[in-house]
Amino acid sequence: MTTDEFSTEPELYGVSPGIIRMIMIIVTVFSPLGFIPMNYGMFGVFNMLPGIYGLFWIIVNPFSYLPLCLFNILYVRQLVRYYQAKSSRDSVHLIGLLSIMLPTVIILYVSGMLGSFAILYPIPLQFLIGLVIMRRIEGPEVISPWSGMRLDLSWWKRRRPKRKDDWDPFEEKTKASVKDDWIEDE
Numbered sequence: 001m002t003t004d005e006f007s008t009e010p011e012l013y014g015v016s017p018g019i020i021r022m023i024m025i026i027v028t029v030f031s032p033l034g035f036i037p038m039n040y041g042m043f044g045v046f047n048m049l050p051g052i053y054g055l056f057w058i059i060v061n062p063f064s065y066l067p068l069c070l071f072n073i074l075y076v077r078q079l080v081r082y083y084q085a086k087s088s089r090d091s092v093h094l095i096g097l098l099s100i101m102l103p104t105v106i107i108l109y110v111s112g113m114l115g116s117f118a119i120l121y122p123i124p125l126q127f128l129i130g131l132v133i134m135r136r137i138e139g140p141e142v143i144s145p146w147s148g149m150r151l152d153l154s155w156w157k158r159r160r161p162k163r164k165d166d167w168d169p170f171e172e173k174t175k176a177s178v179k180d181d182w183i184e185d186e
Contacts, residue, residue, distance in 0.1 A: 079133070
């Protein structure tokens with residue numbers, strides 16, 4: 001027996017998830033994910049230069065910006081899982097929206113604790129490229145549930161629903177008369 005007979009991974013038809021993974025990793029690493037403007041600070045105490053953050057663009061302190069990039073990495077993972085037929089399109093959209101909104105909320109909360117409010121302008125380049133990829137490249141289609149086996153769909157035929165015109169009033173009468181005859185015979 002070969003290992004092909006016991007493989008449980010479904011056969012997929014479509015674009016290789018490896019290609020999608022490479023495209024999205026390049027986009028995630030090299031595209032800026034957000035911009036913090038110069039007007040951050042209160043009375044000039046916390047003023048700092050405007051900053052662009054992203055995985056490749058981290059200049060100041062990588063440990064402070066890495067939590068902001070976490071959902072962007074999860075977005076790439078979820079998009080690849082979609083092309084492996086392991087997640088839904090809606091979950092990819094949800095993680096993508098969280099990757100845009102959550103860093104903005106975190107920056108507002110942390111800077112509010114320091115006494116001044118900063119705003120983070122997300123640059124949704126990665127999210128938009130992911131949406132374009134999902135729109136232009138079709139998702140995977142399952143050919144069969146197991147490797148090496150074609151799915152037999154011959155049992156899946158539409159049956160015509162029974163209409164009221166097909167109802168035969170004499171059919172029920174004959175069934176009732178047969179039951180009555182059987183009772184009388186005893």
